[in-house]
Amino acid sequence: MMPYRPEPFTDFSNPLHSEALSDALAKVKEELGRSYPLIIGGEEIYTEKTFTSLNPSRSQETIGLVSKADKAWAVKAIEASAEAFKTWSRVPAAQRSELLWKTAAALRRRKQEFNAWLMLEAGKTRVEADVETAEAIDFLEYYARQMIDLGERGRKELIPLAGERNELEYLPLGVGVVIPPWNFPLAILAGMTVAAVVTGNTVVLKPSSQTPVIGAQFVALLQSCGLPAGVVNFVPGSGGEIGDTLVEHPATRFISFTGSRDVGIRIQQLAANVGPGQIWIKRFVGELGGKDAILVDKEADLEAAAKGIVAAAFGFSGQKCSACSRAIVHEDVYDQVLSRCIELTNALKVGEADDFANDMGPVVDQASYDKILQYVEIGRQEGRIVTGGRALELPGYFIEPTIVADLAPEARLMQEEIFGPVLSFSRCSTFDQGLEIANNTEYGLTGSVYSLNREHIAKAKAEFHVGNLYINRKCTGAMVGVHPFGGFNMSGTDSKAGGPDYLFLFTQPKVCSELL
Template identity: 30%
Template sequence: MPLPRLSNFVDGKKTEPLDDGYAELLDPCTGTASALAPVSGPQDVDAAMRSAATAFAQWRRTTPAERQQALLRIADALESRMEEFAEAELLDTGSTAAAGEAPLMVDQLRFFAGTARLLEGSSAGEYSAGHTSYVRREPVGVCAQLAPWNFPLLMAVLKSAPAIAAGNTVVLKPAETTPRSALLFAELAAEFLPPGVLNVVCGAPATGRLMVEHPVPAMVSLTGSVEAGIDVARSAAADLKRVHLELGGKTPVVVFADADLDAATAKIIEGAFGNAGQDCTAATRVLADREIHDELVERLAAAARAVRPGPPADRAAAYGPLNNAAQLERVRGLVERLPEHAEVVVGGKQAGEAGYFFEPTVVSGVRQDDEIIRTEVFGPVVTVQPFATEEEAVRLANGVEQGLASAVWTSDHTRAMRLTGLLDFGTVWVNTHLGFPSEMPHGGFKHSGYGKDLSMYGFEAYTRIKHVMHHVGA
């Protein structure tokens, strides 16, 4: 029986690829092919960009109220059809995360619908004698957006909603292994948006490079690896395109001796193994006060032994597979290359013979210069390091190239306040983990990129500022 074929979504309709044909999508639970997805080439990318450019000429002129209404209707439709979207994502990821993230996605759409009517600027005034000045905040133009495979639908919403709310048009490329939910989202959005406002093209990294290098986009947004971010920034610089990058993380979770260890353990396990650890803010680098280091390792190991990965049909499974064979090999390789001084306390191996499952893993005895401490694992692996003083904890936490998110566990309010200023990360959680309210910015420092998602900061990133001056006489 032939595999089903997916289509790109360009100019308000499904379109067949014009260039390179199709590639197999593999079910990560079994490793077998489940469908064929387009591999978009230059003609496909150009068609999508031209559609977005044509649509921008009119969409930029819509009122904030009109853009708000469109996004609110999309939010309502997504909310009513979430089971369909969760099923589409399940086929690509083997994960039920989309169903759990549904309220967050709908809330983000409704939040950005509201931001469309909250454009801010300096008050008009006579800042030069005989002249009145004011500020216009305008859409940037066509936005090329590159999404990752860990939360496909959530990323499609997170990227497209603020851009569209600000009056831009979008060409979105989902990850090559997870296109289904983004294509379905574009099809749903087309019921409420003019053709060309949201286009989706499928393909490999080469397709994304074509999008970045195309002359039409004024802005490029990527959520992905540090290596991909450097590549995008370099390509975009050749045409001076605006760039927003949300890249990898290496989240430190600093646990002091006075912390609530029951709560800390539960949140670390949830934050480390949820979605198989495929989260750039995953709680996978634990720094433990020496007084409670051994106890915390034992607690984490016991909790890890109590969970297991499995396919969606396994209701008792805590998480699903890694997304693809290359990611499985990456995680396995990082564990297998551990130095002799490190100890795999629990886990450390592929789970089962079929698919890309990996055991929940806890590693102790690691040192700051070890590969597994400095490299994002993006899998269900927790490392634990001891620290003796608050100063050492901060030094170890900050001693990596990434700066996306961090967490502190302590009952000392003064210490918590002190560390939130010292930790060099875009987010600091105190006695919690993985909170992403739509009103608050998300984005990192250093090699974790620049720019913010969510919040008014994320919305304003998709606008440009223009000064207008009128001569009004003496």
């Protein structure tokens, strides 16, 4: 087996690569407005009730009309998954891994096409889209390799005991409900789904209502590569209408969720209840958001720090759970770092995501747009807006990248997850105080420290309480297999997606002891 290496990003400075993406965009635009069915037990089902996926760059443009599952269809999807589990769970690990490798190869061949879908449905610039498609390929290949390794280790003998043969095997759990987020509708959706599938489980996949077409495209890709009927059942629909049904069904064995704190907590509470006919304790795997900080010491490369802050704050319009939402800067260099961040932010060009000249696209929908603008108004009361702060007169959901300075550590903008292009600045008088401010939140996902002081770096490693801590680099950009991803506290169950332990979450170990 060849060693795993992350998928390289596309070099769009090469005119041939830019032309290939332009061609893909033209092709995908010809497919806009199509209808997409539920897929249950391998059957395509078009329902009377549908919902419309819109282009956030041009909010009057329809990406697709998507069939909407109700409670009855949700139950049928669970039942189809349970039936498929009887056979899929017995398929050899190598064969399940082969499906992932085939899908990775197919996705690599269609990389620019999937980039185009991400640009149009999710509002990602070409660089953000390309990074996500590469991450999806990485998840497929990494988990395929991890499953081969897990299968081999699971059948190794344990500590020898005279007169006995003892083996440990990792078995699949059963039916899983997979609920991915809208902000990484290909990479995280793919990673969550195939981690469950490659370990021998079957899945009911409920994509985000903001970005369901990309989910449909990925399921179709899996099917084209040999996915058996019923192993992944695709049920777009309202979380309020079918979410509880999926989580509470007695045949559901686990729930894998990425999304907001409040929804994640509700899912965990529902999953903890034991319903009639249920014979197991359901497992919850959750990633629930963040309020991530970059701490800048007075002894630091200030130019690198400013560039890292701006890139992490405004990449994909700040719509990442790992995005830099708070910049905490030592008072001796505060004005210098703030000034440079303003310059870099003002240089960003905001506009439609499929225009290659733009650095930042829209936010995802009207609800996000309204919420973010409300936080901007709160920022006017709590601090000082030094750049941005306005909606843009464009045909989609566009907001200027905004920096709010001089915020108190307890301010709402320093405590609450905004999930948009709003960056909060706060000063600290010492490095220790900076760490206290960084930890002064209920979240603990990512964080970053810029410092040239080795004692301070060591202290941050020991005391900055986050699942992913970065030193002298930005707090976004985790790579599969390189930076296993997941956070502390209200950021979730610290599941470490893309890491060597992740697949264990979808298995149960069984020991067999035979007297010789």
